[in-house]
Structures are given as structure tokens and as C-alpha cells.
Amino acid sequence: MPPAKKxxxxxxxxxxxxxxxxxxxxxxxxxxxxxxxxxxxTFIISxxxxxxxxxxxxxxxxVAGQQTDANIAIAFFGDITFATGTLVTTTISSxxxxxxxxxxxxxxxxxxxxxxxxxxxxxxxxxxSSNLTSRxxxxxxxx
Numbered sequence: 001m002p003p004a005k006k007x008x009x010x011x012x013x014x015x016x017x018x019x020x021x022x023x024x025x026x027x028x029x030x031x032x033x034x035x036x037x038x039x040x041x042t043f044i045i046s047x048x049x050x051x052x053x054x055x056x057x058x059x060x061x062x063v064a065g066q067q068t069d070a071n072i073a074i075a076f077f078g079d080i081t082f083a084t085g086t087l088v089t090t091t092i093s094s095x096x097x098x099x100x101x102x103x104x105x106x107x108x109x110x111x112x113x114x115x116x117x118x119x120x121x122x123x124x125x126x127x128x129s130s131n132l133t134s135r136x137x138x139x140x141x142x143x
Contacts, residue, residue: 016122020115109136 113134120127131139 013123020119106135106137110134 113136131142133139
């Protein structure tokens, strides 16, 4: 069993908080860098979508006028109304967005986990763990 940590007085806690706040401020990215990253990511995703549509167009163009199974697929997708297509597209993209958002949230929790753990231990050494993983999910042993 590790030895009990010495309780910090108010001044020591203030110094420790100031050091942690300064470390946090220095680790933040500049707003310009964040905006450039967002623009770059949006450009990549948009380019991929445009490329998919373009290659789909080329595939349809390659079989144009020929009697193939592609005619069956085109007839099937041609019967889908605009409302149904919009509904399906919105639903699928919402599911992908939610999964990505969840993943990003877990990444952020994982990134902050060690610092939060250190701060909690410095403020209250006798504090017990919640037994969550570093990503904030339920421990697999609890299932």
C-alpha cells in the first residue's frame, strides 16, 4: 500500500492550479489553426463525395445502351421517390454522424483522463475510482 500523500495547504494548491492552468493555456491550439483544420477536413470529405458521384457517373456511362444487370439496378433506384431517398440519406448520415461524434467525445475524454486523475488525486488522495475506462466507458469486467 503506497504511503498516504501529505495534504497540501492552500498556497500549494493555488500554485499547483496556476501551473495546471498555464499548461492548459499553452496546449490549446490557436483559432487560426483550428479553423484551417476544419476547412481542410471539410475539403477532404467533400472531395471524397464528389469523387464517388463522378465515378458512379462514369460507371453508368460505361454501360449506357447495353442490356445488363445495371438496367435492373437503375430501374429499382429509379422507382425510389425523392422523399424516400431523402429520408434514407438523412437517416444513414445521421447514424454515421452520431458514431463519429461519440468517437470524438471518447477521444477527448481519453486525452484529458490522466490530467483529471492527477488533479483528483492531489485534491483528495483517499478518493476511490469509478472503475470506468480511460475513454469513459463501462469497465468490461462490470458487464
